[in-house]
Amino acid sequence: MSDLTEKDYACLLVNFGGPRNLEEIESFLQELLCDQDVIRTNLPPLIHKIIFSRVAKKRALKIREDYEQIGSKSPIFEDTEAIAAMLQESLHIEVIPFHRYLKGTHSHFFSKVNSLSQKELRILPLFPQFSYATTGSIARFFLSRFCGKILQKMLWIKSYPSQTNxxxxxxxxxxxxxxxxxxxxxxxxxxxxxxxxxxxxxxxxxxxxxxxxxxxxxxxxxxxxxxxxxxxxxxxxxxxxxxxxxxxxxxxxxxxxxxxxxxxxxxxxxxxxxxxxxxxxxxxxxxxxxxxxxxxxxCPALNRETHWIDAMGKILSDPSLFATTQMLIRHKEYKLGCKNCCKNSCLCKG
Missing domain, CATH: 3.40.50.1400 (Rossmann fold)
Incomplete structure (x- = not known):
């Protein structure tokens, strides 16, 4: 899939999201901590969810004061929405933001994606360095939520840790x-x-x-x-x-x-x-x-800097960064190294 015109692809701008007010801290943390790509346990999903929902409830109370000191919300939601709008205006393409751990935003997102007519969906994570706990987690989430017809359209920007822009x-x-x-x-x-x-x-x-x-x-x-x-x-x-x-x-x-x-x-x-x-x-x-x-x-993060918006446009057009959804997902049964050849020296001690 290359040499597409402007109207042949849309961009999905994906991020974690963040609580938009103090009352949303608990639900945000629950979604985050119940993600078994982030908190890896050998527990059945239901048991994991029960345990870490309780952890989220306690932690929400603990960090409420922290959020109060930064304006009683996370700026990530507003920043991601603003960046999507700026990128859309710059590139003249449809750009849809996704907030992984803000469950209340998902139905609108899925509805918009399913209605797109573009031949290709380029997914740009706001995580420059790849991890199975960030971009990989979102890839697994999409794999479980979208039909094959939509998944076949998806090309991910896997990561861009050394990309020039x-x-x-x-x-x-x-x-x-x-x-x-x-x-x-x-x-x-x-x-x-x-x-x-x-x-x-x-x-x-x-x-x-x-x-x-x-x-x-x-x-x-x-x-x-x-x-x-x-x-x-x-x-x-x-x-x-x-x-x-x-x-x-x-x-x-x-x-x-x-x-x-x-x-x-x-x-x-x-x-x-x-x-x-x-x-x-x-x-x-x-x-x-x-x-x-x-x-x-x-030092501030990149946030909404115009040169960062321009850089994202260049990143989206770099085919060397493309990957399919399946390439980004951790296979839970796959184990490497530390329990075999290097079990005596591995830092994580198996």
């Missing part, structure tokens, strides 16, 4: 931020923080860590005089997650009295600001650095 947008946001704050590279540590995943996901074939490292290496080259670090945040539950953690990094960084007095936390795997950046980075991690006598800053 994405990298350029990332470095532009960071460079503009450094200029705005008057920060020189020579005096600055750039701490790139990506969302973490369990180490066991990586040990069973998830490429997310490699793609985060690839993005990190590409972006850092634009700032050769700065110091660069990569860490992972937002651990949930027990077990080993990707390391180093952003929290530990912020607790152990030591100021260099001669040079490095600034730390800029750069959201690597987040294209929109939300609870993990506006609260976790801003309210939890920056104070840890300030206690260690750093001048600490949070």
């Amino acid at each position: 994405y990298i350029d947008s990332m470095q532009r946001v960071l460079r503009d931020f450094l200029l705005e704050k008057g920060l020189s590279e020579e005096e600055t540590i750039l701490l790139f923080s990506a969302h973490g995943i369990p180490q066991k996901f990586v040990c069973t074939g998830d490429i997310y860590q490699k793609e985060c490292e690839l993005s990190f290496e590409k972006i850092r080259k634009f700032f050769p005089k700065a110091q660069h670090l990569l860490s992972y945040q937002s651990k949930f539950g027990k077990g080993l997650w990707l390391t180093p953690s952003t929290e530990d990094m912020c607790k152990t960084l030591v100021p260099n009295t001669k040079k490095r007095k600034n730390v800029v936390l750069v959201p690597l795997s987040f294209t929109s600001d939300h609870i993990e950046t506006l609260f976790e980075i801003e309210k939890l991690y920056l104070p840890l650095l300030q206690e260690r006598n750093f001048l600490a800053f949070r």
Whole structure:
């Protein structure tokens, strides 16, 4: 499927969504935690749902105050809707946003997709780095909800961790931020923080860590005089997650009295600001650095930057990034490595 005219394809812009008000926190968390691509257990789906619905209820009460500190909602829903409208205006194609964990938005989405006449549906996840827990989860969800006729139209942008236009947008946001704050590279540590995943996901074939490292290496080259670090945040539950953690990094960084007095936390795997950046980075991690006598800053995510909208248009037109739905889905029975040849050295300990 190539050389299509403007009207021959539509775009599905997919994201997690986020609570639009305080009352929606619990239902959002329930949908998220009951997704067995995100929280992997060996429990039957019904038992998993019962247990993690209770967890969601408790956690919603716990983080309600966090959301109150960032405006009593997540900006992701509004940002995704706005980006879809901007992309539609820019490319002159139909762009339909999808919010994976906002169940109340699904019926309208499915109705619109099923009514499309375009020959091809190009799916653009707002996750630059692929994981079975993000893009893979949405692919499985679509496979279980759409008929074969619709699925055959779908071409996914699997990921774009090193795609030129994405990298350029990332470095532009960071460079503009450094200029705005008057920060020189020579005096600055750039701490790139990506969302973490369990180490066991990586040990069973998830490429997310490699793609985060690839993005990190590409972006850092634009700032050769700065110091660069990569860490992972937002651990949930027990077990080993990707390391180093952003929290530990912020607790152990030591100021260099001669040079490095600034730390800029750069959201690597987040294209929109939300609870993990506006609260976790801003309210939890920056104070840890300030206690260690750093001048600490949070760089904004890509959000609605016009150059990011332009970059997405280029990404949608890059056939080297295309994949089919079935190629993105984790086979639950598939096990790799850590219980066999490397069971004694695997970080996740089987």
